[in-house]
Amino acid sequence: MLLVLSDEHKEHLGFLPEVDSAVVGEFGRIAVEFLKKGSNPKIYEGAARKLNVAVETVQHGVEGLMYLLTESSKLMISEVDFQDSVLVLGFSEELNKLLLQLYLDNRKEIRHILSELSPSLPHYHNLEWRLDVQLASRVLRQQVKPVVTFKLHLENEGVRSARVLQTDPATLLHIIQELERALAEVKTNHCRRILRNIK
Numbered sequence: 001m002l003l004v005l006s007d008e009h010k011e012h013l014g015f016l017p018e019v020d021s022a023v024v025g026e027f028g029r030i031a032v033e034f035l036k037k038g039s040n041p042k043i044y045e046g047a048a049r050k051l052n053v054a055v056e057t058v059q060h061g062v063e064g065l066m067y068l069l070t071e072s073s074k075l076m077i078s079e080v081d082f083q084d085s086v087l088v089l090g091f092s093e094e095l096n097k098l099l100l101q102l103y104l105d106n107r108k109e110i111r112h113i114l115s116e117l118s119p120s121l122p123h124y125h126n127l128e129w130r131l132d133v134q135l136a137s138r139v140l141r142q143q144v145k146p147v148v149t150f151k152l153h154l155e156n157e158g159v160r161s162a163r164v165l166q167t168d169p170a171t172l173l174h175i176i177q178e179l180e181r182a183l184a185e186v187k188t189n190h191c192r193r194i195l196r197n198i199k
Helices: 007-013 021-037 041-051 055-075 079-087 093-117 169-186 189-198
Strands: 123-134 145-156 159-167
Touching: 007 055, 021 041, 021 055, 021 093, 041 055, 055 079, 055 093, 079 093, 145 169, 159 169, 169 189
Parallel strands: none
Antiparallel strands: 123 145, 145 159
């Protein structure tokens, strides 16, 4: 799978051939550091002074490199696909090898950082249910009014919580049909391809 870069990202990365390979390696280290701790304008200013270029140029270069590394790591692009993706930038062979090495050295760490940044959602722990049927009341002697009550236990980062839901059997059957349809959709070839690329 090839990574498609927009013209803007190509323009941001266009600054890299103008600097030494050691500077590109430093930009890669800064890009990974920014993923961990966030952006620091002072580092951009210091690098811009040393290179005698505008601060925005350095910032765009580092951010372009950060985008290249994060998107490649997110999609788990192979070495060959990464080289083919970078080939369209028109860089020298040495710079392409340097970018590949940056990617290979940092992809596991970047994936770990990205996984920590993803939101933590509650997940299923347990389910209790009860079926209540009202057969009669003072007003109506013969009636059947079924209600299904659920107690859904969820867990989020070790903290457990419970939600109580109540519905009638017709709505419950509709929900079951929709969930079964969604599960069947996940088993299609199209969804499998998408899920394979997400992992």
